[in-house]
Amino acid sequence: MPDVPILEIRDLRTYFHTEHGTAKAVDGVSFSLSRGRTLAVVGESGCGKTVTSLSILKLIPMPPGEIVSGQILLEGRDLVPLSPKEMQPVRGGQAAMIFQEPATSLNPVFTIGEQIGEAIRIHRKLPKSQERSEVIRLLTEVRMSEPERRIDQYPHELSGGMKQRAMIAMALSCNPKLIIADEPTTALDVTIQARILELLRQMREKHGTAVLLITHDLGVVAETADDVVVMYAGRVVEQGDVRSIFARPLHPYTVGLFKSLPRVDRSEERLQEIPGNVPSPTKFPNGCRFRTRCPWAVAKCAEDPPLVEIEPGHKSACWFAADLAAGKDVNFVHHATPGLAAQGSSAGGVV
Amino acid sequence: MISDIATANNDAGSKVAASGPEPLLVVRNLQKFFPVRRGIFARVRQWVKAVDDVSFTLRRGETLGLVGESGCGKTTVGRTVLRLTPATGGEVVFNEENILALPRNALHALRPKMQIIFQDPYGSLNPRMTVGSAIAEPFRIHGLAEAGAAKRKPSGHELRERVGKLLEQVGMPPDAQYRYPHEFSGGQRQRIGIARALALKPSFIVCDEPTSALDVSVRAQVINLLQDLQRSHGLSYLMISHDLGAVRHISKQVAVMYLGRIVEQAPTAELYDKPRHPYTRVLLSAIPLPDPTKRRNRVTAADDEIPSPINVPTGCAFHPRCPLYALLGKPERCRAELPELRPVELGSEHVVRCHYHEDIDKLS
Ligand SMILES: Nc1ncnc2c1ncn2[C@@H]1O[C@H](COP(=O)(O)OP(=O)(O)OP(=O)(O)O)[C@@H](O)[C@H]1O
Ligand SMILES: Nc1ncnc2c1ncn2[C@@H]1O[C@H](COP(=O)(O)OP(=O)(O)OP(=O)(O)O)[C@@H](O)[C@H]1O
Ligand SMILES: [Mg+2]
Ligand SMILES: [Mg+2]
Numbered sequence: 001m002p003d004v005p006i007l008e009i010r011d012l013r014t015y016f017h018t019e020h021g022t023a024k025a026v027d028g029v030s031f032s033l034s035r036g037r038t039l040a041v042v043g044e045s046g047c048g049k050t051v052t053s054l055s056i057l058k059l060i061p062m063p064p065g066e067i068v069s070g071q072i073l074l075e076g077r078d079l080v081p082l083s084p085k086e087m088q089p090v091r092g093g094q095a096a097m098i099f100q101e102p103a104t105s106l107n108p109v110f111t112i113g114e115q116i117g118e119a120i121r122i123h124r125k126l127p128k129s130q131e132r133s134e135v136i137r138l139l140t141e142v143r144m145s146e147p148e149r150r151i152d153q154y155p156h157e158l159s160g161g162m163k164q165r166a167m168i169a170m171a172l173s174c175n176p177k178l179i180i181a182d183e184p185t186t187a188l189d190v191t192i193q194a195r196i197l198e199l200l201r202q203m204r205e206k207h208g209t210a211v212l213l214i215t216h217d218l219g220v221v222a223e224t225a226d227d228v229v230v231m232y233a234g235r236v237v238e239q240g241d242v243r244s245i246f247a248r249p250l251h252p253y254t255v256g257l258f259k260s261l262p263r264v265d266r267s268e269e270r271l272q273e274i275p276g277n278v279p280s281p282t283k284f285p286n287g288c289r290f291r292t293r294c295p296w297a298v299a300k301c302a303e304d305p306p307l308v309e310i311e312p313g314h315k316s317a318c319w320f321a322a323d324l325a326a327g328k329d330v331n332f333v334h335h336a337t338p339g340l341a342a343q344g345s346s347a348g349g350v351v
Numbered sequence: 352m353i354s355d356i357a358t359a360n361n362d363a364g365s366k367v368a369a370s371g372p373e374p375l376l377v378v379r380n381l382q383k384f385f386p387v388r389r390g391i392f393a394r395v396r397q398w399v400k401a402v403d404d405v406s407f408t409l410r411r412g413e414t415l416g417l418v419g420e421s422g423c424g425k426t427t428v429g430r431t432v433l434r435l436t437p438a439t440g441g442e443v444v445f446n447e448e449n450i451l452a453l454p455r456n457a458l459h460a461l462r463p464k465m466q467i468i469f470q471d472p473y474g475s476l477n478p479r480m481t482v483g484s485a486i487a488e489p490f491r492i493h494g495l496a497e498a499g500a501a502k503r504k505p506s507g508h509e510l511r512e513r514v515g516k517l518l519e520q521v522g523m524p525p526d527a528q529y530r531y532p533h534e535f536s537g538g539q540r541q542r543i544g545i546a547r548a549l550a551l552k553p554s555f556i557v558c559d560e561p562t563s564a565l566d567v568s569v570r571a572q573v574i575n576l577l578q579d580l581q582r583s584h585g586l587s588y589l590m591i592s593h594d595l596g597a598v599r600h601i602s603k604q605v606a607v608m609y610l611g612r613i614v615e616q617a618p619t620a621e622l623y624d625k626p627r628h629p630y631t632r633v634l635l636s637a638i639p640l641p642d643p644t645k646r647r648n649r650v651t652a653a654d655d656e657i658p659s660p661i662n663v664p665t666g667c668a669f670h671p672r673c674p675l676y677a678l679l680g681k682p683e684r685c686r687a688e689l690p691e692l693r694p695v696e697l698g699s700e701h702v703v704r705c706h707y708h709e710d711i712d713k714l715s
Contacts, residue, residue, distance in 0.1 A: 222639060263596050
């Protein structure tokens with residue numbers, strides 16, 4: 001019997017109706033996520049990662065937002081038509097969310113214990129007498145130091161890393177099938193980040209939780225994800241298992257992302273950059289949305305490239321993906337900062 | 352005079368100055384304590400030792416990277432070096448003058464030479480000011496920085512021309528000066544901040560997390576821009592960041608801070624390839640590598656919370672979390688005696704503040 005994915009998104013379109021026009025923030029996104037796996041969604045600021053994750057739990061402000069079309073199947077059930085009341089048990093029950101800024105999602109006037117206890121009360125039947133010990137168990141599970149003391153502390157008494165652990169403990173309190181983590185470590189130091197990611201990995205192994213991880217840190221992706229979805233301007237441009245994507249990206253945008261990465265394990269003279277900026281969401285070009293910045297762009301790119309499987313389990317939405325698969329390199333033009341070449345000599349005497 | 356500094360002072364940070372281009376900035380025993388008050392009228396009983404004895408040398412045209420966990424004092428170092436915050440103690444010798452001891456008018460004259468770029472390109476630009484007026488602001492305060500020219504009020508036409516040129520230098524169209532900050536992306540705003548810092552032709556710029564708020568591809572654009580400007584203008588940077596990849600890329604030397612002190616400093620490649628301080632090992636091994644086929648052998652610190660800079664642990668401040676201290680059976684010396692910053696071997700540019708750095712390879 002084929003395994004039903006925990007989450008399957010089909011052709012999701014979430015638009016925002018703004019005074020400058022319609023922002024097609026998420027425009028035809030599909031992917032699926034199975035039990036015990038981690039799927040990373042990567043891409044530049046504004047490409048629609050957060051809107052995708054908020055759409056899943058129907059947390060998009062409407063208006064101005066609107067889920068225009070598509071299906072969001074959570075364990076086989078479509079969430080799109082559900083009423084706010086029907087969504088209640090889903091949020092924090094079947095699926096939980098961890099945000100980038102724990103400070104904004106923890107209530108400053110309640111202790112950590114009260115807040116986790118509340119989450120348990122809403123979603124689980126547990127005798128009141130066992131509540132406290134259950135909270136302590138959860139805090140221990142997320143490896144919080146001195147859980148008996150922390151349980152009675154307020155958010156402001158905890159460091160950033162501890163707050164993020166408390167958030168994770170709350171997310172785990174109802175044994176969710178799916179955890180959506182939107183930049184869970186971006187605000188933290190690398191040492192604490194390493195601990196939190198390790199924790200998410202353990203949760204997945206122990207409870208078979210599926211994790212949807214949103215990040216723009218490719219190091220985090222390499223270390224944590226099984227599968228990767230690369231988004232650009234509201235669309236999926238590439239998708240596959242983490243090893244094939246890192247070994248051979250099949251979309252020029254992904255190639256550019258990798259090339260522009262300063263790395264700790266090697267240094268080179270000059271970083272490659274993807275020239276230009278992400279287009280504004282109300283003014284996406286037709287056809288391939290990356291074509292305005294792509295060195296390979298030709299007339300054909302004004303037609304929409306479909307997302308097709310190029311290698312087993314590895315899809316790309318580029319007319320020239322086969323060339324990338326065959327080993328052809330993308331050269332983003334090396335352009336020294338304009339103005340500098342001419343200016344150099346006159347400004348050189350400053351020192 | 353410079354060589355005097357290097358030999359007369361026995362702290363290792365200054366000794367590093369012995370080779371290469373001449374030093375532009377020599378920081379010695381810099382301290383910055385903030386008072387902790389409980390209530391407005393309460394007496395000060397405690398101090399946050401944000402910076403406690405920091406020394407380093409920055410040479411002309413080079414970049415010194417400054418890294419360490421949140422709250423270790425990086426920003427405070429940057430601000431006290433520029434005298435944007437008064438120091439508690441120490442010396443900052445810039446162009447052979449101790450700027451911490453300069454009278455106000457002499458400091459004002461020196462200001463154009465020392466600039467800062469902030470992490471947050473939003474917060475540092477006034478939303479109601481056009482990009483052009485923001486960039487031209489330093490000219491209104493200091494006049495046009497013409498070599499030898501007396502200070503005078505620039506005309507509107509001159510200003511527009513200068514601002515246009517500055518924008519071109521950071522890769523933006525000159526007519527961007529007539530628009531407002533919100534019309535630009537994060538990376539573009541960071542460029543505008545850089546253009547403003549360049550206005551008075553500085554020789555030294557403190558870059559405080561200049562790329563932290565930016566995306567990967569935009570980050571590459573800004574790092575390349577900073578490097579291009581360094582080459583064409585002979586700039587020196589103090590590069591503060593917790594982005595260890597970016598720091599490796601741009602720095603000649605890197606200093607690692609922990610609770611207000613530098614615990615290790617070395618030429619960049621050596622620091623990343625052969626770190627000698629247990630804290631540097633912890634920090635570097637925590638960075639996830641963008642390669643799914645490799646698994647890091649992680650060195651972890653005992654507790655994830657940094658002890659507070661109000662109650663700095665005795666001896667070596669890192670000892671309560673130190674994996675080497677634990678491995679060596681908690682030697683008394685680490686608790687009792689503050690290690691000095693010493694060269695790893697005689698004459699080396701690589702300095703480390705650890706009693707047991709020779710045992711570092713026992714950590715694996
Ligand atoms: N409430 C809203 N009203 C109008 N537009 C919105 C709204 N929320 C998001 N958008 C737009 O949708 C697009 C996608 O935003 P989203 O937050 O999903 O980006 P992201 O990929 O998460 O970026 P980041 O990495 O910066 O978090 C952006 O262009 C954004 O401006
Ligand atoms: N104006 C101030 N008053 C009191 N304490 C301060 C002040 N500025 C900084 N501190 C304290 O000094 C210490 C060092 O702060 P600093 O901002 O220099 O750290 P940092 O290394 O730049 O951290 P981050 O990486 O988070 O920017 C911290 O404990 C901070 O709380
Ligand atoms: Mg987001
Ligand atoms: Mg700082």
